[in-house]
Amino acid sequence: MKDNVLDQSTINKFRHDGYVVVPDLISLDELGHYQVAVRNAVSSRKRFDSRPLAARSRYERSFLQCMNLWEDFPDVRPLTFHPAITQAAAELLDADAIRLWHDQALFKESGGRLTDPHQDLPYWPMTESDALTAWIPFSGSTLASGCLGYIPGSHQLGIRKLVNIFNASETELAEQVDAVSVSDPEFVEVPAGSVAFHHALTAHCAKPNSTNDTREVHTMIFFRDGNTRSDRGKHFAVDRAGIKAGAPIASDVTPIAWPLPAGKLPSAPEPISGLSEEIRRSGAYPLT
Numbered sequence: 689m690k691d692n693v694l695d696q697s698t699i700n701k702f703r704h705d706g707y708v709v710v711p712d713l714i715s716l717d718e719l720g721h722y723q724v725a726v727r728n729a730v731s732s733r734k735r736f737d738s739r740p741l742a743a744r745s746r747y748e749r750s751f752l753q754c755m756n757l758w759e760d761f762p763d764v765r766p767l768t769f770h771p772a773i774t775q776a777a778a779e780l781l782d783a784d785a786i787r788l789w790h791d792q793a794l795f796k797e798s799g800g801r802l803t804d805p806h807q808d809l810p811y812w813p814m815t816e817s818d819a820l821t822a823w824i825p826f827s828g829s830t831l832a833s834g835c836l837g838y839i840p841g842s843h844q845l846g847i848r849k850l851v852n853i854f855n856a857s858e859t860e861l862a863e864q865v866d867a868v869s870v871s872d873p874e875f876v877e878v879p880a881g882s883v884a885f886h887h888a889l890t891a892h893c894a895k896p897n898s899t900n901d902t903r904e905v906h907t908m909i910f911f912r913d914g915n916t917r918s919d920r921g922k923h924f925a926v927d928r929a930g931i932k933a934g935a936p937i938a939s940d941v942t943p944i945a946w947p948l949p950a951g952k953l954p955s956a957p958e959p960i961s962g963l964s965e966e967i968r969r970s971g972a973y974p975l976t
């Protein structure tokens with residue numbers, strides 16, 4: 689058994705508040721290296737999309753989103769399965785093993801709008817709630833650049849409500865946001881080298897980016913090995929592997945992230961097939 693990476697007070701804070709920032713989980717040298725890798729990956733994925741911010745949908749004006757970069761960008765893979773970050777995630781979930789749901793770059797460009805308050809779990813067909821996101825801002829995050837804000841303790845209130853941040857009308861969105869905004873968010877600046885973790889049921893949002901630079905973030909979503917598919921909703925993380933409702937979510941699309949044998953990383957699954965040309969060109973998913 690490896691030594692723990694987290695102390696008990698960090699774990700207690702996560703369980704109580706539904707989020708925690710862990711300092712110095714990744715060295716600045718590593719961070720700089722992976723910042724370039726993720727930036728190049730996002731540029732490559734987004735190469736067919738030249739729309740300016742103003743021409744994009746409301747959702748797309750919150751951030752550029754590129755998922756499953758670990759599959760088609762081998763330089764990003766060691767970050768997604770970073771041993772200290774994955775072990776910290778397992779300790780927060782008190783899990784003997786965790787799997788990756790998916791990774792994603794979330795780049796909030798200069799002038800990018802806020803990220804609307806939401807919980808993550810309602811977007812995923814997963815029955816159990818033992819899941820979290822590791823959020824890694826390459827240059828840190830500030831109130832000005834679009835740091836996250838969390839509604840403390842919201843993961844424990846029995847709220848599991850979908851906020852359609854993608855394409856609800858403004859009125860519907862406001863109603864849905866109200867349903868999860870049980871108190872004011874605590875906005876938390878994250879220094880470079882720290883990793884912020886939030887529980888899958890913690891309501892959270894992000895400030896707009898009023899700086900001249902893009903807020904470059906890479907995230908990984910991990911869940912307890914053994915979590916099962918629920919009977920509603922579609923998601924490529926389970927549909928690609930044909931996971932049925934009630935079955936454990938276990939396939940090479942959502943590989944074990946921790947523990948892994950030292951120096952060994954999962955292999956990429958078969959690329960997604962059957963994507964529409966529009967989705968392919970969006971860069972959201974791995975291209976074949």
Ligand SMILES: O=C(O)CCC(=O)C(=O)O
Binds near residue numbers: 823905907
């Ligand atoms: O980075 C952002 O602005 C939003 C992040 C988020 O909602 C998440 O990682 O669940």
